[in-house]
Amino acid sequence: MRRRPATATRALATATIATLLLAACTGVDAVSEAEADAGTDAGTDAGGEPETDQVRASDDGPAVGLPDPTDWPAVLAAAEGTTLDLHMWGGSTEINQFVDEVYAPALTELGITLNRVPLADTADAVNAVLGQLESGRTEGGSIDLIWINGENFVTMRQAQALHTGWAEHLPNARLIDFDDPSVAFDAGQPVDGAESPWGSAQFQFVYDAERNEPDELPRSYAELADWVVANPGRFTYPAPPSFHGTRFLKQWLYELSGGHERWLDEDSPEAAEQATRELWELLEELRPYLWRGGETYPTDIADLDRLFANDEVDLSFTQLPAGIGASIDAGVLPATARPYVFDTGTIGDHHYLGIPVNAAEPAAAMVLANLVLEPDLQAAKLDPARGWGDGLAIVPDRLEPEEVGAITEVAQRLGATAVDQAELKQARLPDVAGPLTRILERDWDRFVRQRQPLDP
């Protein structure tokens, strides 16, 4: 058979090419991961070395170069004619549009040109500022204002790279409840006026009014445990470290450990391990009653929404204070879906605007931070039709009667697809930092997902 070698060569060549192509695909991924790695390097390194002299620009109170927000006319005057470089995550069309079509024209009226710089990841802006500071660019920096919260805020605070002590002196700061721990702490770190709230989000449960009456729903985690046993196979939650899964369990831990208060300044990993242990024992008892007998869990909230919409489970979650109207319109949730919160509260947090210490135009930055708190603009942002259903940063109770109309109007239009904004605020619990989140995610993986035995 003389033709065989040719066939073999062809087959081998095909296999080689295909394998190399496959390998190439994997290779590209690895390279981009490596690049992503390199991207975070700078942040971590810089975050770990806040001792650099240049970084010590501001610690307490407004630094040199930061206009005094209590003299607002002077701030406005200083801001006039400037260009404001706002760096923000740019992954949402609705949010980008809102900034370009609502804030930008309002700033133009004040003589400020808004330059929105879209980011793939807020950490990019954090790293840019830290890099500029390290290279000695302590003023005239390229970033005037960053949309920031959570870990990025903690990193910037560690590096003392944000102006502090200005946010509570903005004219519209009167509308903000700074005593609310979910405003005053960001990822467990005191905010100290280093960032000014822009909006909020809060964990809520979602049920289907067609399937369940409101009075038969669980209103606390203790009731949820009984409810799960009474309705086997009808409940599950997204696997941590998905955002919603971790939040769901953290709230459960709050309730089991007697409240969130002790976690605000508890930073020993042992305490977290001890408290989560009780949770893992309880979850092990409940496992047979979960969807699929607790053998597998939805990957994220989209998975859970699908199970809920397909009548496989009876509860889902949402984070949007404006509720689930948009999800219902999109057909993701059934028309009869309704959000609600536990009587024992749910975790809410804020997102903020922060001014880097080397901002070129801090006055213009303050003007925008103040502008976004205007009641009618907060109302527009809450409205899914005009904004993106983002929660309020301001407290309606603090508004003058004539100012509150726009918010009331939006709230009424949201109707049954949103929880009452006052009720939401009432139920809001702060998020905590420290080791709790990490231990919760790590040990859930061990003891719940992998079912490693809990040592006695």
Add this chain to the structure above:
Amino acid sequence: MSPTARFARTRRFARRDDVRIVAGLAPLLLSVTALFGTAVGLAVLRSLGVGPFTASDDPTLAAYRRLLADPEFLSSVGLTTHVAATSTVLAAVLGTASALVLHRAVRARRSVTALFGLNLPIPHIIGAVAILALLGQSGLISRVATRAGLLEGPAAFPALVFDRWAVGIIVQYVWKELVFIGIVALAMLRSAGDDLDEAARTLGASGWQRLRHVTLPLILPGVLAAAVIAFAFSFGTFEVPLLLGGSYPAVLPVLAHRRFTDVDLAARPEAMAIGVVITVLVVLIVAVGAALARRAVRPDAT
């Protein structure tokens, strides 16, 4: 080139062919090794704990040792092998069978072959979503069955996705790779022509004998090569098991991603080590597969 001319080729010509193939592939080989080589090199370094986030720059095998002691990693290797092997065997058997049937039944009709290959351009991720919509507990089949009164509800439908035995993942791979292997087998059948089959028939070979001793040996190298590719692919792919896999255990690529995105940076060397393990295993499998294919072509060469 006419069949006679091809038959007239000597082994020397074939060798010159080899050189030409390698020369022709040089640009591809170069770019692929540059890209792939760098990435693998980085992954190996990171897996040894060299790089950022680590205390020391001395290479260490700690990540590999941790993996070997990690029951999750071991069950993940088992699951990944099960998924890749089961789906490849099923796809190879079904693909070859379909090719034989297609070749005999509709020799002249190219449209049928085109129809057969219809799902080749469909991305795996779309296939995975389709499997979810079809085989999920609230999927199409379950809904129709419930509507027809055969099922009480979603929970009564067998768990075919997110399940312990990765049925959904395997079905998705078979769906796609069956066609891939089938097309290769069909091409081999076409290029082999029917002369040998007819010669064997004239010599009195039965249908089974012709299949066993004439047709299968002819197409085996192609089928094996295609199967090796299918195996290597399903061993290393990420998106399908991500969509259709259960929480525990997860296949190796999903496990690697989980470790890579772990909040604990100490888990990153493990992620890289898993990547290296996948690469080494796939290369080994391809090497063994290629050797097998070569033997299948020259059963006399020992």
